[in-house]
Amino acid sequence: MNRICVYCGSNPGRSASYEAAAKQLAATLAQQGIGLVYGGASVGIMGILATEMLAQGGEVIGVIPRLLVDKEVAHPGLTELKIVQSMHQRKAQMAELADGFIALPGGLGTLEELFEMLTWSVLGLHSKPCALLNVDGYYDLLCAFLEHARTEQFVKPEHHAMLLSANDAQTLVAQMAGYRTPACGRPRDAEAR
Ligand code: AMP
Secondary structure, eight states, rough: OOOOEEOOOSSSSSHHHHHHHHHHHHHHHHHHTOEEEEBBOOOOOHHHHHHHHHHOOOOOOEEEEETTTTTBBBTTTOEEEEEESHHHHHHHHHHHOOOOOOOOOOHHHHHHHHHHHHHHTTSSSSSOOOOEGGGGGTTTTHHHHHHHHHHTTOOOOHTTTTEESSSSHHHHHHHTTTTOOOGGGGGOOOGGG
16 A cells, blocks of 8 residues: 555544554554545644654645635645645545545544545445544444444445454554455446546
8 A cells, every 4th residue: 555545533532542543543654654645634633643644754645625724724744735626526636545544533524534435435436445443442333333234234244344443553554455355346437436
């Protein structure tokens, strides 16, 4: 993997463990020579992740819509900051630039972004791994809900299995590197997107 896209909170969250996990993920990516693609902001977990990645000598590409440049305060020191016109363009660019997707703890935006990539994978529009970094059990309830959705037969077991999860960055990145798309998720015509 050359680059991983990380979705995460524009807030720092309540616990210091979220900041620590963002820094550990940055160190893991930088040490492995994997570049970071993210939303380009300097606030919250997003800012902590990017700043640490730069401090470790890593490559950071931010993609931010013009309307959020001031609101989320675009990060000033990135390797590259791409300013786009819309939220949809932001997500599409981030998806193009990355070889896999991780959600650190975050809010509605983080969830929406990860689940869009997961549903694209289920539909066979890409074959890149999607993963949760489950810091201190932050995503336990979400994982339990997805199991419920599988039990209730709204999510197929093979689609449920396409969402990787681990408690620490090194284990998660290793899982992603070994990810092979199941037959149900093989890429179809990308123009169907
Ligand atoms: P949050 O997890 O809600 O703190 O948001 C994390 C990031 O996702 C922030 O940069 C938000 O601006 C961004 N975001 C929220 N909704 C969307 C969306 N529909 N498309 C792209 N980015 C979004």
